[in-house]
Amino acid sequence: MTGWRQAGLILCASAIPGAFSAAFHPRRPGWVQDALKPGEIRLADVEGWRGTVRWVDARSNGDYDLGHAPGALHLDLLSWPAAFPLFLDQWQPGEKVVVYCGASSCHLAEEVAEKLRANGIDSVYVLQGGWEVWKARHPSQ
Amino acid sequence: MKLVAVCLFVLTASAFAELQWDNPDQNILAKVTDRTVVAKYHFTNAGKELVTIEAVRTSCGCTTATLAKKDYSPGESGEIEARFEIGGRVGHQEKAILVTTKGEPHNPSVLHLVVEIPETIKVQPELVLWRVGEAAEPKTIKVTVADGSPAKILAVVTDTPTVKLSVAEGLPGKSATVTVTPNDTSRPEGATVMIKTDYPADNPEAHYAYVRIK
Numbered sequence: 387m388t389g390w391r392q393a394g395l396i397l398c399a400s401a402i403p404g405a406f407s408a409a410f411h412p413r414r415p416g417w418v419q420d421a422l423k424p425g426e427i428r429l430a431d432v433e434g435w436r437g438t439v440r441w442v443d444a445r446s447n448g449d450y451d452l453g454h455a456p457g458a459l460h461l462d463l464l465s466w467p468a469a470f471p472l473f474l475d476q477w478q479p480g481e482k483v484v485v486y487c488g489a490s491s492c493h494l495a496e497e498v499a500e501k502l503r504a505n506g507i508d509s510v511y512v513l514q515g516g517w518e519v520w521k522a523r524h525p526s527q
Numbered sequence: 528m529k530l531v532a533v534c535l536f537v538l539t540a541s542a543f544a545e546l547q548w549d550n551p552d553q554n555i556l557a558k559v560t561d562r563t564v565v566a567k568y569h570f571t572n573a574g575k576e577l578v579t580i581e582a583v584r585t586s587c588g589c590t591t592a593t594l595a596k597k598d599y600s601p602g603e604s605g606e607i608e609a610r611f612e613i614g615g616r617v618g619h620q621e622k623a624i625l626v627t628t629k630g631e632p633h634n635p636s637v638l639h640l641v642v643e644i645p646e647t648i649k650v651q652p653e654l655v656l657w658r659v660g661e662a663a664e665p666k667t668i669k670v671t672v673a674d675g676s677p678a679k680i681l682a683v684v685t686d687t688p689t690v691k692l693s694v695a696e697g698l699p700g701k702s703a704t705v706t707v708t709p710n711d712t713s714r715p716e717g718a719t720v721m722i723k724t725d726y727p728a729d730n731p732e733a734h735y736a737y738v739r740i741k
Binding site: 445446449462463464465466467470471474475478479487488491492493494497501504505506507 | 586587588589612614615616651652653654656658717719735737739741
């Protein structure tokens with residue numbers, strides 16, 4: 387009986403900090419994850435990849451200048467004629483390409499990803515939640 | 528009694544934000560020369576109280592919406608001007624504009640803008656790729672002028688002799704198949720294929736495709 391009591395105490399002792407983390411930790415995972423749309427990827431999955439990830443920022447030029455993922459190339463449909471050859475110079479076949487825009491509600495990343503795929507660029511993904519999610523994960527950058 | 532108060536509050540709040548839109552869903556066919564499409568959404572405050580427009584948001588960074596002022600007295604009319612930047616977009620485009628008023632912050636008016644954008648000249652694909660060491664087999668790029676477009680393909684040229692081009696014309700000036708063959712795929716290389724057109728007459732556009740050996 388003493389053993390059961392000790393086990394219960396240990397469980398309670400671990401549950402209290404666990405509950406605090408779940409409630410207040412700034413990087414706590416959400417209770418419910420939104421389903422991925424076709425071609426979308428979660429940031430946590432991208433961070434688990436090995437090898438080079440080619441980041442593409444499909445927001446406006448002004449938003450890009452204010453801050454972007456390290457190494458991200460600015461490529462939206464407005465800048466496409468000038469920026470697509472720059473992308474091609476940096477991109478290597480086999481690399482995974484992740485395109486993001488401002489948030490889940492924007493469609494710029496989907497448009498750019500679709501156009502990249504139409505030109506034979508493989509492994510193109512859209513970051514679920516876009517810059518909002520990236521910024522929340524990397525608040526200091 | 529509390530229920531009555533809540534009902535009264537809800538009814539009053541609704542009355543505060545009674546914007547009547549003349550044409551909330553607009554369909555626009557862009558011209559091949561257009562760079563921007565402008566849609567104007569005219570509205571009237573059909574309620575009995577002042578309406579304050581708190582926010583006008585768009586579903587895409589490619590669309591901006593402007594409003595001359597925020598407060599509208601009963602019976603007063605106003606207009607939201609939405610500007611859609613075409614950029615490299617083609618085909619069917621649907622954008623939304625959300626208008627939030629102070630009285631109904633959680634129930635915005637949703638305006639729709641549908642734009643059909645003709646593609647003057649289609650270059651498909653824009654990239655032909657060989658891996659280093661791959662056999663230098665020819666690959667093709669199709670160039671097509673949209674039906675109804677006055678543009679004509681004048682010439683297809685490359686900026687480097689490291690790739691050979693051969694152009695098979697389909698409909699004269701309206702379609703062509705460009706066959707690209709690299710001289711050597713043993714090392715990384717890049718080239719640009721330029722498609723010269725005669726349109727618009729004052730500043731004829733060139734379209735591009737890219738050759739990469741990687």
